[in-house]
Amino acid sequence: MKTDIEIAQAAALLPIAAIADQAGIDPELVIPYGRNKAKIDVTALRDKPRRGKLILVTAINPTPAGEGKTTTSVGLADAIARLGNNTMLCLREPSLGPVFGVKGGAAGGGYAQVVPMEEINLHFTGDFHAIGAANNLLAALLDNHIQQGNSLRLDPRRITWRRCVDMNDRQLRNVICGLGGKANGTPREDGFDITVASEIMAVLCLSSNLADLKQRLARIVVGYTYEGAPVTADDLKATGAMAALLKDALFPNLVQTLEHTPTLIHGGPFANIAHGCNSVIATETALKLADYVVTEAGFGGDLGAEKFIDIKCRTAGLHPDAVVIVATVRALKHHGGAPKGELGQENLDALNRGVANLARHLENVTQVFRLPAVVAINRFETDTEAELDLIRTACGVYGAKVALSEVWAKGGAGGEALASEVLSALERSGSGCSFAYELDWSLKRKIEAVAEKIYHSDGVDYSPLADRELARLEELGFGELPVCIAKTQYSFSDDPKKLGAPSGFRITVQKVKVSAGAGFVVVMTGDIMTMPGLPKVPAAERIDVDENGVISGLF
Numbered sequence: 001m002k003t004d005i006e007i008a009q010a011a012a013l014l015p016i017a018a019i020a021d022q023a024g025i026d027p028e029l030v031i032p033y034g035r036n037k038a039k040i041d042v043t044a045l046r047d048k049p050r051r052g053k054l055i056l057v058t059a060i061n062p063t064p065a066g067e068g069k070t071t072t073s074v075g076l077a078d079a080i081a082r083l084g085n086n087t088m089l090c091l092r093e094p095s096l097g098p099v100f101g102v103k104g105g106a107a108g109g110g111y112a113q114v115v116p117m118e119e120i121n122l123h124f125t126g127d128f129h130a131i132g133a134a135n136n137l138l139a140a141l142l143d144n145h146i147q148q149g150n151s152l153r154l155d156p157r158r159i160t161w162r163r164c165v166d167m168n169d170r171q172l173r174n175v176i177c178g179l180g181g182k183a184n185g186t187p188r189e190d191g192f193d194i195t196v197a198s199e200i201m202a203v204l205c206l207s208s209n210l211a212d213l214k215q216r217l218a219r220i221v222v223g224y225t226y227e228g229a230p231v232t233a234d235d236l237k238a239t240g241a242m243a244a245l246l247k248d249a250l251f252p253n254l255v256q257t258l259e260h261t262p263t264l265i266h267g268g269p270f271a272n273i274a275h276g277c278n279s280v281i282a283t284e285t286a287l288k289l290a291d292y293v294v295t296e297a298g299f300g301g302d303l304g305a306e307k308f309i310d311i312k313c314r315t316a317g318l319h320p321d322a323v324v325i326v327a328t329v330r331a332l333k334h335h336g337g338a339p340k341g342e343l344g345q346e347n348l349d350a351l352n353r354g355v356a357n358l359a360r361h362l363e364n365v366t367q368v369f370r371l372p373a374v375v376a377i378n379r380f381e382t383d384t385e386a387e388l389d390l391i392r393t394a395c396g397v398y399g400a401k402v403a404l405s406e407v408w409a410k411g412g413a414g415g416e417a418l419a420s421e422v423l424s425a426l427e428r429s430g431s432g433c434s435f436a437y438e439l440d441w442s443l444k445r446k447i448e449a450v451a452e453k454i455y456h457s458d459g460v461d462y463s464p465l466a467d468r469e470l471a472r473l474e475e476l477g478f479g480e481l482p483v484c485i486a487k488t489q490y491s492f493s494d495d496p497k498k499l500g501a502p503s504g505f506r507i508t509v510q511k512v513k514v515s516a517g518a519g520f521v522v523v524m525t526g527d528i529m530t531m532p533g534l535p536k537v538p539a540a541e542r543i544d545v546d547e548n549g550v551i552s553g554l555f
Contacts, residue, residue, distance in 0.1 A: 004109045004555040008117035011258050020254060023088060023262035024289050031251065033125045036116045039251040040264070042285050046209065052088075052287040053426050054295065056308060056320035057376075058365075060357050061300040061499070062489055065330040065343055068109065068378040068408065069296055072326045072415075075112035075407020076376070076422065077294040078259040079415030083423070088290035089114070089261055092278045092298070093128065093253070093268040094121045095196045097168040097532055100540035105555060106268070110408030112415070114255050114263050118551045127204075128166045128195050128268070130249040134217075134242040135164045135198045139190075141238045142222050143178065146186050152231050156188040159223035160513055162530075166195035170533030197273045197530040202484075202518035204246060205267035205279040206315050213250055214243045220517035230476060232516070252282035259412050262290075271298025272489040273530050275307040275520070280316045287318075299489035301325060301361040306454050309369055310435050311482050311520055321429040322422055323365045323373045325400075327358050329383045329391070335500045344382040351387050355394045356501035360456060360492065362398040368453050370434045372425040375402045376418050401425070439480050443470050443512075446483045447523055451507045455492045459506050466509045466523075473514050473521060484520040486528045494526030 002010075016038045020030045031039040057076065059069040070091065077089035091114065094106035105121035107114045114120060123129070139161055146154055165172065172192035178185035195201060199220055207213040218234035225231060233239055252266035266282035269275055276298030277283075286293040297304030305323065313319050329351065330343040336354030338347050358375065365373045375395050377388065392402045403421040406414030437449040444460075451457045462470070473479065490496035493505045511524045534540075542553035 004113060005117060005552065007111060008113050008115050008258070009550070011115055013115055014256060014260050016254060019256045019260065019262050022260070023254070025254070030254070036255065037119065037125060038254045039125060039248065040254050040285065041251055042281060045285060045288055048288040050284070050287040052290045052293045053321040053429070054283070054287060054293050054318060055322050055324065055422055055426070056305065057294060057296040057324045057326060058301040058305040058361070059299070059326040060331060060361055061302065061335070061491060063331040063334040064340055065328060065334045067326050067328055067331050069326045070106055071108045071110065071112045071408055072324065072376050072378065072405055073294055073296045074108035074114060074257050075405060075412060075415040076324065076418055077261050077263070078112065078257055078412030079407070079419035080292050080294070080423070081259070081261045082412045082416060083419055086291040087261055088286040088293050089257065089263040090278050090282050090286050090293060090295040091263065091265045092296070093124055093265050095128065095194065095268055095270070096122070096166045097194050097196070099554070100534070100543070101168045101532065101538055102535040109555070111258060111411035112407040113258050114265065115258060116255070118554055120255060120265060121554060124265070125253050127249040127253070127266070130245050131198060131200050131204060132164050132166055132195045134245045135195070135200045137242060137245065138220070138222065138233055138236070138238050139163045141236050143185050145236055152235055153225045153227070154223050154231055155226045156186055159188065161220075161222035162191050162193050164193045164195045164198045168194065168532040168534045170531065173529065173531045191531070193530040194532060196268050196270045199515045199518050200242070200246070201267065201269050202274055202515060204249060205269055205275070205277060206312065206518055207250065208280055208284070208316070210243065210247060210250060213246060214239055216517040216519070217242050218517075221514055250281065252279060252285055271304035271307060273486045273528060275311045275484050275518075276304040277308050277312045280312065283318065284316065301364060302454050302492055303487065303489055305365065306436060306450060307484060309433055310437065310450075311484060313433065314435065314482060315519060319433040320371055322425040323371050324376050324418070324422060325358065325361050325365065325373055326376045326378065328378045328380065329387050330380060332358060332391070337499070344380070346384045346387060348386060348390060351390055354500055355391055357499070358391070359394055359397070360501045362395060362400055364454050366398045366400065368434065368436055370430070372428045373398065373400045374418070374421045374425050375400050376405045377402060378408065379404045379406050439482065443474060443479055443483060443521055447485065447509065450483065450485055455507060456501070456503065457493065457505055457507045460509060461506050462509045463511065466511050469512045473512065478514045478516065478521060481514070482520045483523050484515070485523045485525060486530070487525045488528060
């Protein structure tokens with residue numbers, strides 16, 4: 001059996017100019033980055049109206065058995081295109097942290113991939129490097145301001161801006177900087193986040209144009225004065241320089257699938273610690289160019305889909321026209337308590353318990369957000385008809401059709417049944433969606449709405465620190481922002497060990513901070529961290545490159 005990288009390297013790619021032409025993009029707007037990728041100058045498309053239907057792909061809570069959300073997104077876009085429709089795909093860019101760690105990349109798999117796979121999963125067009133540079137420029141200007149007299153009276157004990165690096169590096173979670181004497185700065189506690197968790201990543205992904213980007217960068221809160229007033233990037237005169245670093249990164253990246261479906265890959269915030277969606281600019285561009293746009297939101301629907309709707313859609317005035325929820329029989333049996341080594345054996349009892357996880361996601365999509373849903377089951381040879389019938393019956397309660405997907409093995413041809421169900425669901429779509437909360441509610445009421453409606457918790461508990469900070473943020477005028485809840489992706493609860501559809505639990509909010517530039521309040525729950533670590537055996541140990549520059553071991 002060929003690996004993902006072997007399949008990708010054997011593919012015959014079309015010149016990126018041909019993909020742009022297929023997508024209806026004027027050649028003058030195409031900025032090539034080598035032979036097979038390009039940035040698109042979307043400035044000339046700003047006044048073009050939206051024409052496309054938006055299809056959101058999300059999933060059950062992830063398990064070690066795998067679900068295949070990105071693979072399904074790629075295969076679904078290819079399948080809709082195979083049925084004769086003008087289609088585009090919108091995905092997030094992969095982070096180097098998971099690529100060299102354990103999770104893997106974000107280019108799909110098997111015969112449902114975006115290419116050039118190696119370049120997409122590694123440096124791509126340098127967007128993440130630009131975001132990291134802008135983030136760390138702001139950190140450098142902040143510490144230099146303190147060193148040069150601190151006219152803003154920034155309290156070194158109340159600095160909230162952290163440095164970042166696009167790598168899983170637990171050693172950098174908490175550091176002391178400025179050591180070595182007066183000439184080397186003011187000693188203080190600091191730390192690094194992974195680049196995808198940087199507020200600048202969220203700012204880039206939620207900006208509608210360069211002017212909006214600059215306004216958002218200016219609003220970033222870096223810390224507080226001795227008197228408790230917020231200090232912003234604009235106070236530090238950092239806005240223009242950061243925007244200069246990001247001006248090219250703001251343009252979306254054009255690539256193709258193995259079947260030559262035009263694909264925009266842009267931005268990459270994680271959904272467990274950020275809002276988990278590709279850029280507004282990429283989605284808007286695709287909706288102006290194509291009749292059908294397939295996009296995904298990170299991790300399970302309790303994180304990615306909720307933030308896609310409550311944050312991204314509200315910000316951009318978008319709404320999905322249909323939602324696809326991805327699952328596998330194996331993963332549902334894992335949620336039902338089946339041991340990992342026995343997931344290939346028929347086990348209707350475990351599946352019946354685990355399918356409750358899928359049912360809860362369906363309930364959220366159809367009853368909270370009021371959107372039509374289709375369930376995509378990534379089929380394995382070990383799946384039995386009895387198991388598939390059980391899933392169909394459970395999903396029928398919510399009026400959702402179930403389609404088997406074989407896109408990993410067959411590409412777009414293996415997704416035509418799914419595509420047909422999705423196109424039928426689009427005919428039932430309304431003119432909008434509902435949100436989990438209203439913006440004029442208090443921050444606590446918003447948090448509790450998500451916890452109770454989406455996670456199905458019994459309530460929320462707040463640490464004394466979080467309690468004080470929520471009250472202070474409302475006093476400072478940030479109370480009408482949406483909330484971005486950082487939570488484990490493995491469970492509806494904030495405990496990764498509570499699988500399936502847990503009940504009788506409460507969510508614990510440990511701390512909160514404002515991301516004023518991105519336009520939301522980050523709410524940290526459980527033991528969530530913004531800098532992952534590498535596993536015992538990192539994927540990096542398997543990756544190599546030969547004397548001809550051919551990469552191996554990358555999935």
